[in-house]
Amino acid sequence: MRAVDIIMKKRNGESLSYEELSFLxxxxxxxxxxxxQMSSWLMSVYFSGMTPRETGDLTALMMRSGEVLxxxxxxxxxxxxxxxxxxxxxxxxILAPVAAACGIQVPMMSGRALGHTGGTLDKLESLxxxxxxxxxxxxxxxxxxxxxxxMGQTERIVPADRKMYALRDVTATVESIPLITASILSKKLAxxxxxxxxxxxxxxxxxxxxxxxxxxxxxxxxSTGKAMGRRIIAVLTSMEExxxxxxxxxxxxxxxxxxxxxxGPEDLMEISLTLASRMLVAGGICTDSxxxxxxxxxxxxxxxxxxxxxxNMEAQGGDVEWFxxxxxxxxxxxxxVLEADRDGYIQSINAxxxxxxxxxxxxxxxxxxxxxxxxxxxxxLRKSGxxxxxxxxxxxxxxxxxxxxxxxxxxxxxxxTMGETPPAAVTRIIREIF
Ligand code: URA
Numbered sequence: 001m002r003a004v005d006i007i008m009k010k011r012n013g014e015s016l017s018y019e020e021l022s023f024l025x026x027x028x029x030x031x032x033x034x035x036x037q038m039s040s041w042l043m044s045v046y047f048s049g050m051t052p053r054e055t056g057d058l059t060a061l062m063m064r065s066g067e068v069l070x071x072x073x074x075x076x077x078x079x080x081x082x083x084x085x086x087x088x089x090x091x092x093x094i095l096a097p098v099a100a101a102c103g104i105q106v107p108m109m110s111g112r113a114l115g116h117t118g119g120t121l122d123k124l125e126s127l128x129x130x131x132x133x134x135x136x137x138x139x140x141x142x143x144x145x146x147x148x149x150x151m152g153q154t155e156r157i158v159p160a161d162r163k164m165y166a167l168r169d170v171t172a173t174v175e176s177i178p179l180i181t182a183s184i185l186s187k188k189l190a191x192x193x194x195x196x197x198x199x200x201x202x203x204x205x206x207x208x209x210x211x212x213x214x215x216x217x218x219x220x221x222x223s224t225g226k227a228m229g230r231r232i233i234a235v236l237t238s239m240e241e242x243x244x245x246x247x248x249x250x251x252x253x254x255x256x257x258x259x260x261x262x263x264g265p266e267d268l269m270e271i272s273l274t275l276a277s278r279m280l281v282a283g284g285i286c287t288d289s290x291x292x293x294x295x296x297x298x299x300x301x302x303x304x305x306x307x308x309x310x311x312n313m314e315a316q317g318g319d320v321e322w323f324x325x326x327x328x329x330x331x332x333x334x335x336x337v338l339e340a341d342r343d344g345y346i347q348s349i350n351a352x353x354x355x356x357x358x359x360x361x362x363x364x365x366x367x368x369x370x371x372x373x374x375x376x377x378x379x380x381l382r383k384s385g386x387x388x389x390x391x392x393x394x395x396x397x398x399x400x401x402x403x404x405x406x407x408x409x410x411x412x413x414x415x416x417t418m419g420e421t422p423p424a425a426v427t428r429i430i431r432e433i434f
Contacts, residue, residue: 024041079193086117094269131316133154196230204239218431235275241426247378255268257323260309336409343387350415
């Protein structure tokens with residue numbers, strides 16, 4: 001076989017056999033196939049697409065390019081959630097302990113902030129002592145003890161994706177549904193999950209800007225995952241506005257803790273509990289999503305989920321005492337406030353612009369190698385639909401210095417739109433695919 005023939009076939013719109021895809025992926029990971037040939041193949045896929053069978057084969061080959069976690073000794077269904085990323089998205093910290101309290105085992109491998117979206121690992125690392133690099137024995141021990149683990153991807157998991165994603169990033173080939181499907185699913189399946197819930201976000205702060213694009217991705221994830229024998233549910237959710245009131249690393253963990261105590265913002269509670277309930281359905285704990293939802297609520301109300309959250313923090317090395325002492329208090333030193341410039345209703349808060357303001361505060365990163373600040377960020381005191389009087393505070397900014405704070409206030413002025421009448425109600429949960 002020759003790589004050039006495989007590239008030509010895909011360029012001409014033909015489908016590739018398992019053997020051809022295997023030759024390409026194995027050859028690329030071993031270094032026999034150079035970047036320039038892989039780039040050309042990726043661009044051919046971008047234009048010609050892939051059949052569902054090819055997408056499944058590519059996913060399986062990528063998954064098997066490295067280590068696959070063996071968590072079969074754990075009791076209880078293994079189910080994870082994956083979000084395509086957004087602004088203020090801290091649902092993992094809420095749904096993982098809730099699902100664990102209901103009997104699900106959650107082996108969650110997460111990522112870091114990049115561009116306007118935040119990263120689960122950066123948020124967890126804002127907690128003193130919390131460790132996200134874990135060995136297989138520790139993963140098993142922590143899951144046995146607390147029912148969930150949130151960890152970073154090791155070098156040994158899906159090396160094909162690490163290499164291919166870096167290449168896609170610089171060759172304008174990220175936005176391809178089959179390539180995104182294989183990239184996301186291969187990593188999730190390598191964790192050993194039997195069931196998966198996808199939160200496919202759409203809107204200004206999402207990777208997929210339109211409902212059409214998000215639906216195509218959700219459908220592809222569901223059909224490919226199901227063809228590989230997994231129970232998959234995708235939920236399309238709106239990411240026009242930041243989720244919840246906090247954007248920033250420590251601020252977001254703190255807000256998740258408020259939700260676990262039953263005091264969280266409505267939008268964040270709704271999305272988190274919907275996703276958690278679908279995890280129970282994907283794991284076979286409940287057959288009915290309404291019953292699953294009330295079971296999840298019960299675990300918040302009876303304090304079990306918040307107890308598990310603290311147990312997990314401790315098991316992963318976090319300093320629980322430090323967290324409880326600092327929650328609601330630990331803030332970057334320079335504060336500023338965005339005030340309403342007139343009386344009126346908040347019409348919208350642009351998620352993308354809020355995400356970019358948080359990057360300028362150092363809470364996110366524009367390049368993969370940049371460090372992040374743990375305690376900078378934005379906290380909304382008012383959200384869309386609220387009536388505010390001139391001079392009333394809309395959001396607080398926590399920055400490293402005054403210049404950074406003033407700059408973020410100017411960015412947030414742009415992100416918040418005011419109007420004289422209440423805005424139309426938003427649909428947060430757009431569609432479900434299973
Ligand atoms: N996230 C991933 O993990 N892979 C993609 O291809 C796109 C988003």
